[in-house]
Amino acid sequence: MYPVKERLHGVLETLPPGVRLVAISKYHPAEYIMAAYEEGQRVFGESHEQEIREKHTVLPKDIEWHFIGHLQTNKVKYIVPYITMIEAVDSLKLLREIEKQAAKVERTVKVLLELHIAEEATKYGLTPDDCRALLAGGEWRQMEHVRICGLMMMASNVDDEGQIAREFQTAADFFDEVKAGFFADDPEFCERSWGMSDDYSIAVNHRSTMVRIGTAIFGPRVY
Numbered sequence: 001m002y003p004v005k006e007r008l009h010g011v012l013e014t015l016p017p018g019v020r021l022v023a024i025s026k027y028h029p030a031e032y033i034m035a036a037y038e039e040g041q042r043v044f045g046e047s048h049e050q051e052i053r054e055k056h057t058v059l060p061k062d063i064e065w066h067f068i069g070h071l072q073t074n075k076v077k078y079i080v081p082y083i084t085m086i087e088a089v090d091s092l093k094l095l096r097e098i099e100k101q102a103a104k105v106e107r108t109v110k111v112l113l114e115l116h117i118a119e120e121a122t123k124y125g126l127t128p129d130d131c132r133a134l135l136a137g138g139e140w141r142q143m144e145h146v147r148i149c150g151l152m153m154m155a156s157n158v159d160d161e162g163q164i165a166r167e168f169q170t171a172a173d174f175f176d177e178v179k180a181g182f183f184a185d186d187p188e189f190c191e192r193s194w195g196m197s198d199d200y201s202i203a204v205n206h207r208s209t210m211v212r213i214g215t216a217i218f219g220p221r222v223y
């Protein structure tokens with residue numbers, strides 16, 4: 001088996017205090033998750049509804065599951081009964097569906113708004129303007145089963161560390177704007193989810209509070 005325990009500790013040792021690890025276990029077997037679990041890791045992230053459902057069913061119930069992928073509205077009802085956080089909310093439509101389904105099962109689901117800053121045209125997410133418009137619309141304030149806890153973003157997949165750093169900084173500045181404009185009195189709006197295996201050491205220098213790391217812990221994914 002891949003040396004998950006050693007890799008996990010290797011990553012944890014490099015994280016500054018205040019930065020939480022979301023171990024991204026997509027495409028990796030339940031045994032790998034258990035290896036990390038036995039070392040104390042409790043927060044895991046997955047990006048496919050069926051895969052997370054299967055893993056949630058067989059793995060310990062005190063695991064905190066984060067959904068990190070693009071979520072179709074028709075899949076929301078399947079994950080809402082047990083999901084802790086949906087990290088990549090990129091539309092009001094999706095937010096409404098989470099509210100509706102979470103109300104049915106009397107849960108509150110934490111969400112992050114996914115910010116699109118990277119240059120790649122293919123990535124999902126809200127541009128800063130989309131994000132401002134969604135928040136200014138105010139409908140989210142009436143949603144009692146959804147709690148917006150911060151922002152999530154992915155930097156461009158490039159070698160230029162300067163560009164990656166600029167994108168994280170843009171996200172951090174935007175967080176401050178949104179915090180001051182809409183969440184000044186809400187201590188729960190505090191999460192900045194950025195940083196993956198290749199760029200988390202840059203992300204933590206730009207105020208990430210949550211890093212989403214897969215490959216550096218579990219090895220290459222077999223699709």
Ligand SMILES: *Cc1c(COP(=O)(O)O)cnc(C)c1O
Nearest residue numbers: 024068196197198212213214215
């Ligand atoms: C797969 C994935 C990650 C983890 O990527 P690694 O490079 O394996 O660390 C992080 N965030 C999102 C949104 C992902 O889809």
